Amino acid sequence: MAGPVLEMRSIVKTFPGVKALSDVSLSVRPGEVHAICGENGAGKSTLMKVLSGVHPHGSYEGDILFEGEHCEFKDINASEARGIVIIHQELALVPFLSIAENMFLGNEHASRGFINWHETLGHATRQLRRVGLNENPNTRVTDIGVGKQQLVEIAKALAKEVKLLILDEPTASLNDEDSDTLLDLILELKDQGITSIIISHKLNEIRKVADSVTILRDGRTVETLDVRAPETTEDRIISGMVGRDLDHRFPERTPHHPEAGAAPAMEIRNWTVRHPIDRERKVVDDVSLTVRRGEIVGIAGLMGAGRTELAMNVFGRTYGRYAGGVVLKDGKEIGTRHVSDAVGHGIAYVTEDRKHYGLNLIDTIGRNITMSALGKVAKRGVVDEHEERQVAEGYRKSMNIKAPTVFERAGKLSGGNQQKVVLSKWIFAGPDVLILDEPTRGIDVGAKYEIYTVIDKLAAEGKAVVFISSELPELLGMCDRIYTMAAGRLTGEVPRAEATQESLMRLMTKDKEVAR
Structure with a gap:
């Protein structure tokens, strides 16, 4: 079996008064979809910001190895140059620019200060087709729905020749249909050899697309599980996330019986x-x-x-x-x-x-x-x-x-x-x-x-x-x-x-x- 494409070893990240990550380790295999889950505040997004250079080298302790090489990303541009692209939960698109302009913002097809629009629109069209989005690249982002905007973000990542795609709560603001479309796309990208890390609270989504899941709790790694293994049940994942068994997902409740003749509130x-x-x-x-x-x-x-x-x-x-x-x-x-x-x-x-x-x-x-x-x-x-x-x-x-x-x-x-x-x-x-x-x-x-x-x-x-x-x-x-x-x-x-x-x-x- 090939070695991991990504290793994060003993990552520690501290903010004033708060230790967000404490000795967190993560290993991701080539071509897999690796899920990260945990309660809010467990450190999931912070860990991915460390990986993607949002939190630059020197602001944390520990080591990052990508494709077997030690990496010290000073900013997000440095991680993207290696093929690591993160899509944040809050989409980073400029609403009144076109799809094509958003896709190549900061990565323009330009020569001597002039943008080659023919090349830009052609490249944008090819990447949009790759994610199954049949939109004119001249369409303004504000004129398409949130589900399509999420696909634009992925097309933008593909245009940067992504090797490791990180998606932070990608379906949080999507309806069921758009969520299914996005999850199917993640599986298609896997077939194309693209490794993905997905942060999600939705355990049904993890079971649909992920090969492995790493659970974080209180800024620490709890365990990494094989999603396909019979023992990796939703209850097992939840227990790891919250540190206790949840025999009941909801509080015990005595059904309400209204007083006879009482007017509704x-x-x-x-x-x-x-x-x-x-x-x-x-x-x-x-x-x-x-x-x-x-x-x-x-x-x-x-x-x-x-x-x-x-x-x-x-x-x-x-x-x-x-x-x-x-x-x-x-x-x-x-x-x-x-x-x-x-x-x-x-x-x-x-x-x-x-x-x-x-x-x-x-x-x-x-x-x-x-x-x-x-x-x-x-x-x-x-x-x-x-x-x-x-x-x-x-x-x-x-x-x-x-x-x-x-x-x-x-x-x-x-x-x-x-x-x-x-x-x-x-x-x-x-x-x-x-x-x-x-x-x-x-x-x-x-x-x-x-x-x-x-x-x-x-x-x-x-x-x-x-x-x-x-x-x-x-x-x-x-x-x-x-x-x-x-x-x-x-x-x-x-x-x-x-x-x-x-x-x-x-x-x-x-x-x-x-x-x-």
């Missing part, structure tokens, strides 16, 4: 929303649902079903054009025309896009936690910084937010810890109803369990929770009732005891038929 009646641009198109069509205090009610649906559009329009008309419907709180009609109206009536919305709408990434953890209810920590219009710090510190401890202080910028936290900050923000506001939109998207199983526990506790305290999720096992494990949506309309309502993945999927694909 929130009721939505006949809600209709039109598309923000195409006014003839209904993205939410005559939807009605209820949620009671102490109850967790799920909403299931495929992409485009209208779940997020419903939640955002109810919460202050933040998406689309309101076209009808009423909201009742404890049996009384209320107005939610503006976000402040919804918040004032005790309704909170945890967005699916925490980076853009849930957090101010350049502000501190403390300010993010208190921003939804600054009046609680203010006197005569001035924020009491001592009280704000105490409040935030309480949430940092109770929510197990992994950060040295509440003065840390929110943008520096891992995805799971960012989500805990978003939840803390809305819990601090003291709502009666929480609408949670994909609350565990892009975070690992350990952080998911912690968030599930928080949600279960909120319901036990009498909060009413609406839980939107694309993961059917999550809805089945957490909810008392589950509504299903398809093409903007409600297609079913299933109690916990009767719900299965199969029954929900049938209703989620029941086009525009309302089940009574």
